[in-house]
Amino acid sequence: MSNSSERSRPPISSAGLAGLLAWIGVLVALSWWMAQQSYSWLPVQASTAAPLVDGLFSFETGIGTFVFGSVVSVMAWVLLKHRAEKYDESDAEPIEGNTRLEVIWTVIPLLLVMAIAVYAMRVNTKLGVLGPMEHIHLANPVEDQGGYAADRLPAEQVEVIARQWSWEFRYPSANVSTTELHLPVDQPVSFRLVSDDVIHGFYIPAFRLKQDVIPGRAINFNLTPTREGRYRLRDSQFSGTWFAANQADVVVESPEAYQAWLKNAASQPLQPGLSDAVIEYGERKQLKNPGWATVPPAPPPQVNVPGSNSLPHDA
Amino acid sequence: MTSATFPPSPPENTSWSRYFGFNTDAKVIGIQYIVTAFFFFLIGGLLAMIIRGELITPAADLVDRTVYNGIYTMHGTIMLFLFIFPVLNGLNNLLIPTMIGAPDMAFPRLNAVAFWLVPIFGALLIGSFFVPGGPAYSGWWSYPPVSTQNPLGHFINGQGLWITAVALSGVSSIMGALNFVTTILRMRAPGMGFFRMPVFCWTALAAQSLQLIGLPALTGGAVMLLMDLSFGTSFYQPEGGGDPVLYQHFFWFYSHPAVYVIILPVFGIFSELFPVYSRKPLFGYVYVCLASFIIVALGLVVWVHHMFPSGVAQWMRNFFMFSTMLIAVPTGVKVFAWLGTIWRGKLRLTTPMLFCLGGLFNFVFAGITGIMLATVPVDIHVSNTYFVVGHFHYVIYGAAVMGIFAAIYHWFPKFIGRMPYEGLGKVHFLFTFVGANLNFLPMHPLGLMGMPRRVSSYDPEFAFWNVLASLGAFLLGVSIIPFLLNMVSSWVRGPKAPHNPWNAIGLEWLLPSPPPEDNFGEHVPTVIARPYGYGTGEPLVEHQAEIENQLTLQEASA
Numbered sequence: 001m002s003n004s005s006e007r008s009r010p011p012i013s014s015a016g017l018a019g020l021l022a023w024i025g026v027l028v029a030l031s032w033w034m035a036q037q038s039y040s041w042l043p044v045q046a047s048t049a050a051p052l053v054d055g056l057f058s059f060e061t062g063i064g065t066f067v068f069g070s071v072v073s074v075m076a077w078v079l080l081k082h083r084a085e086k087y088d089e090s091d092a093e094p095i096e097g098n099t100r101l102e103v104i105w106t107v108i109p110l111l112l113v114m115a116i117a118v119y120a121m122r123v124n125t126k127l128g129v130l131g132p133m134e135h136i137h138l139a140n141p142v143e144d145q146g147g148y149a150a151d152r153l154p155a156e157q158v159e160v161i162a163r164q165w166s167w168e169f170r171y172p173s174a175n176v177s178t179t180e181l182h183l184p185v186d187q188p189v190s191f192r193l194v195s196d197d198v199i200h201g202f203y204i205p206a207f208r209l210k211q212d213v214i215p216g217r218a219i220n221f222n223l224t225p226t227r228e229g230r231y232r233l234r235d236s237q238f239s240g241t242w243f244a245a246n247q248a249d250v251v252v253e254s255p256e257a258y259q260a261w262l263k264n265a266a267s268q269p270l271q272p273g274l275s276d277a278v279i280e281y282g283e284r285k286q287l288k289n290p291g292w293a294t295v296p297p298a299p300p301p302q303v304n305v306p307g308s309n310s311l312p313h314d315a
Numbered sequence: 316m317t318s319a320t321f322p323p324s325p326p327e328n329t330s331w332s333r334y335f336g337f338n339t340d341a342k343v344i345g346i347q348y349i350v351t352a353f354f355f356f357l358i359g360g361l362l363a364m365i366i367r368g369e370l371i372t373p374a375a376d377l378v379d380r381t382v383y384n385g386i387y388t389m390h391g392t393i394m395l396f397l398f399i400f401p402v403l404n405g406l407n408n409l410l411i412p413t414m415i416g417a418p419d420m421a422f423p424r425l426n427a428v429a430f431w432l433v434p435i436f437g438a439l440l441i442g443s444f445f446v447p448g449g450p451a452y453s454g455w456w457s458y459p460p461v462s463t464q465n466p467l468g469h470f471i472n473g474q475g476l477w478i479t480a481v482a483l484s485g486v487s488s489i490m491g492a493l494n495f496v497t498t499i500l501r502m503r504a505p506g507m508g509f510f511r512m513p514v515f516c517w518t519a520l521a522a523q524s525l526q527l528i529g530l531p532a533l534t535g536g537a538v539m540l541l542m543d544l545s546f547g548t549s550f551y552q553p554e555g556g557g558d559p560v561l562y563q564h565f566f567w568f569y570s571h572p573a574v575y576v577i578i579l580p581v582f583g584i585f586s587e588l589f590p591v592y593s594r595k596p597l598f599g600y601v602y603v604c605l606a607s608f609i610i611v612a613l614g615l616v617v618w619v620h621h622m623f624p625s626g627v628a629q630w631m632r633n634f635f636m637f638s639t640m641l642i643a644v645p646t647g648v649k650v651f652a653w654l655g656t657i658w659r660g661k662l663r664l665t666t667p668m669l670f671c672l673g674g675l676f677n678f679v680f681a682g683i684t685g686i687m688l689a690t691v692p693v694d695i696h697v698s699n700t701y702f703v704v705g706h707f708h709y710v711i712y713g714a715a716v717m718g719i720f721a722a723i724y725h726w727f728p729k730f731i732g733r734m735p736y737e738g739l740g741k742v743h744f745l746f747t748f749v750g751a752n753l754n755f756l757p758m759h760p761l762g763l764m765g766m767p768r769r770v771s772s773y774d775p776e777f778a779f780w781n782v783l784a785s786l787g788a789f790l791l792g793v794s795i796i797p798f799l800l801n802m803v804s805s806w807v808r809g810p811k812a813p814h815n816p817w818n819a820i821g822l823e824w825l826l827p828s829p830p831p832e833d834n835f836g837e838h839v840p841t842v843i844a845r846p847y848g849y850g851t852g853e854p855l856v857e858h859q860a861e862i863e864n865q866l867t868l869q870e871a872s873a
Contacts, residue, residue, distance in 0.1 A: 041760050041763045041764070042763050042764070043764055043765055049692075052692065053692045053693060053695070053696050056690060056692050056693055057687065057693050057696075057763075060686060060687045060690065060693065061687075064683035064684075064686065064687065067679075067683060068679055068680060068683050071650065071654065071679045072676065072679070074654050074658065075654070075657070075672065075675070075676065078654075078657045078658055078659075078660070078662060079662065079664075079672070082593075082657065082658070082659055082660050082661065082662050083661070083662045083663075083664065084594070084661035084662055084663050085661075088661060089818070090594070090661070091594040091595070091661065091849045091850035092593065092594045092595045092659060092660045092661045092849070092850055093595070093659065093850060094595060094596050094848070094849060094850035094851045095595065095596065095598065095655075095659070096596045096598070096599075096600065097596075097598050097599035097600065097601075097602070097655070098598075098599070098655075101599075101651075101655070102599050102602050102648065105647060105648065105651040106644060106647075106648055109643060109644050109647040110641075110644045113640040113641065113643045113644065113686065114637075114640065116640065116686065116690060117636055117637050117640045117689075117690070119690075120636060120690035120691055120692060120693070121633050121636065121691075123690075123692045124629070124632065124633065124636075124691045124692055125629075127692055127695075197460065198459075198460040198461045198464070199458060199460070199461070199559055201624065201699060201767075203699075203765070203767065205696070205764065205765025206765075208692075208695070208696040209695060209696075210624045210695050210696065210698065210699070211624055211626070212624050212625045212626055214553075214559060214560060214625075214626055215460060215553045215554075215559065216553020216554065216558075216559075217553070217626075219626060232765070232774065234765065234767050235767070236624070236698075236699045236700070236767050237458070237699060238384075238453065238454050238458070238461060238768075238769045239461060240384075240452075240453075240461050240464065241380050241381050241384060241452075242380060243384075243767075243769060243770065243771075244375065244380070244767075244769075244770035244771045244772045244773065245380075245772065247774075280380075284379070290379060290381075291378070291379030291380070291381040291382045291449075292379070292381040292382055292385055292448055292449025292450075292452070292473075293381065293447070293448030293449060293466040293467045294380075294381050294466055295464050295466045313774075315764075315765065
């Protein structure tokens with residue numbers, strides 16, 4: 001900025017220029033380091049979507065660190081160097097603007113955000129995360145879904161039923177239902193998301209994927225888990241009193257373990273599934289002055305395997 | 316040109332009691348707005364303390380979950396509809412007429428009605444704490460079907476009162492917007508063309524235009540929600556053929572632009588204050604003015620970025636991602652203009668300047684996370700998590716509220732006639748800046764790790780960052796004490812303020828402190844230059860030296 005504001009003196013001394021370039025070098029290095037660090041702020045990567053999302057986030061962290069660092073550097077420099085002396089009541093040199101600079105700081109950010117947007121749009125296309133509008137036109141089988149071509153998708157969908165406040169998962173052909181989602185690793189899976197009451201959010205942070213579950217519609221949602229482990233499924237759209245407790249575990253396991261689990265589950269008799277809300281609601285009724293009004297929780301779904309939602313999870 | 320519509324002036328009422336009645340003087344209304352807003356700010360802040368108290372431990376153990384949900388809903392609602400909008404309307408009332416040399420607002424009675432609606436819907440909203448079943452609990456978005464469940468089935472219920480209050484708030488804001496837009500367009504001093512108008516007036520004009528365009532959508536959407544809740548219609552009920560996602564469109568069509576309604580006047584404040592305390596003209600004045608209206612145009616076509624995971628078509632996701640990204644450009648123009656303004660200036664680190672610099676710092680940070688949120692794949696992961704809560708609070712508290720504090724310290728001498736204390740002001744700044752960053756920065760890692768917003772309990776792995784956030788929140792709670800102390804004590808016994816304590820350029824600084832009821836009255840000066848002529852030595856108005864001499868003489872003889 002200084003080079004345009006001064007016409008009489010040379011814009012910047014060679015020592016100043018060297019210092020400026022060195023500082024830009026420091027900022028670039030810092031941005032690079034932050035971009036690498038950003039991966040560690042996120043949960044483990046457990047789906048095909050996760051590396052794509054994390055890569056984009058890392059890129060944005062790098063760019064963002066550089067922009068933020070530059071602005072703060074200018075502010076810090078001004079604070080150190082351009083303070084009025086004590087008792088100095090005079091004004092500074094009146095610089096009203098500079099059209100060339102205005103053009104530069106319009107065009108560069110424009111190019112920068114468009115570059116980020118194009119990158120994000122590519123990731124977006126690759127993810128092919130589907131919303132219900134697409135669901136209406138789902139007849140198109142060539143769309144990329146969950147990072148895999150649609151023709152690799154299994155014919156059968158796992159049905160996810162969201163309620164106030166429990167998650168139920170049904171495997172139609174095995175005739176199994178559960179309150180703990182089991183998925184085979186490295187195999188595309190397709191869900192049919194439905195809600196019995198209000199809007200819920202189907203959100204598995206380790207998968208980096210989220211889809212609202214809208215009452216009155218069935219939403220197709222596809223993903224591919226890539227890492228064995230136990231992860232949290234959280235309700236991500238506020239659904240009422242026990243919204244926070246509306247969580248379930250997702251177990252990603254080897255195809256053999258998955259098949260064995262499915263087979264074993266099919267032989268179990270139906271029993272009440274997990275619902276923390278139902279338990280808390282029961283305890284709350286004992287209280288003299290429990291709080292404000294609430295919708296009563298739906299009874300726990302009848303399932304073959306309740307599973308657990310209190311074991312240690314990876315993310 | 317306004318004397319015909321202005322009521323014949325009664326003897327000037329200067330007693331304190333005028334602040335408690337139906338008064339049509341914009342300067343009285345401005346102070347009424349600001350004081351009312353800070354009353355509700357204390358209530359909203361108290362609720363925030365309960366929220367952070369609950370979240371300092373993973374279990375839901377401080378209050379019942381129903382109580383938590385009501386409290387976080389009311390925190391958001393009070394802070395937006397009863398604090399930030401009224402406090403900004405208060406600044407509009409004080410600043411717009413004095414900055415453009417008008418005797419009052421265009422429609423003084425409408426102005427007073429708009430203000431008096433605020434305590435009315437405020438009382439409705441606070442009253443909803445005491446109805447059977449408690450207040451609304453479905454969040455400040457009040458998405459159906461949760462918001463239409465009405466567990467007790469009473470006709471009078473918290474959610475119904477909430478919707479009524481929000482609709483009344485919309486009516487009040489529309490009245491205010493009509494007034495501000497008309498005043499700016501029609502009542503400027505002679506010689507004050509649009510490109511001689513202070514940037515605060517530009518941003519107010521832009522923000523209030525957004526109100527006029529957006530609010531009808533929200534108000535209409537809210538009325539339909541009330542009909543669904545109370546009269547059994549099914550605009551948003553899937554079982555009756557309605558669509559709950561439709562409400563989200565109505566809601567965000569207004570409520571995203573609402574964020575610009577909040578932040579644009581704060582951009583105006585930054586643009587006014589950086590030149591004063593850097594002793595330099597605003598860098599690129601014309602670009603800063605125009606950028607406001609580019610933000611308005613783009614701000615109207617970004618609302619779907621709140622709904623990326625709600626189930627919208629892929630083309631919409633891409634379109635709204637690009638439009639959201641574009642907003643960074645005019646916003647960047649403003650940020651660079653402020654940097655250009657302070658660059659090589661002669662900075663005076665007064666309390667208002669510190670709040671501006673802190674606000675700018677926070678705003679740039681919020682801008683970075685805003686770009687991240689605009690990109691669909693990252694948004695899918697972090698939407699409805701604490702990442703968004705952190706981003707939002709950096710914008711609203713970190714930038715907007717800090718800008719508002721800057722404005723209050725800067726213009727307090729003008730409208731109260733007394734000087735605020737610098738020492739208390741600096742303590743207030745320090746607590747606010749540290750508290751806000753300690754409170755809101757930890758929300759970003761929480762969101763990235765996958766902690767949903769609006770939860771009353773959470774998994775233990777989130778505990779560390781939540782403890783930090785809560786400590787920051789408590790510091791923010793404490794930060795209000797030096798502020799209140801400063802305001803009350805300087806109002807009562809602060810040193811008398813001269814007409815221009817900061818040596819600032821602007822029509823409002825050519826008025827006595829505090830200004831008379833009709834401001835310049837018959838003697839509106841003729842503007843002959845652009846604002847912010849710091850260092851140029853050129854006068855802003857005709858006969859400026861005489862006006863200033865007269866004011867100085869008055870002060871000396873008083």
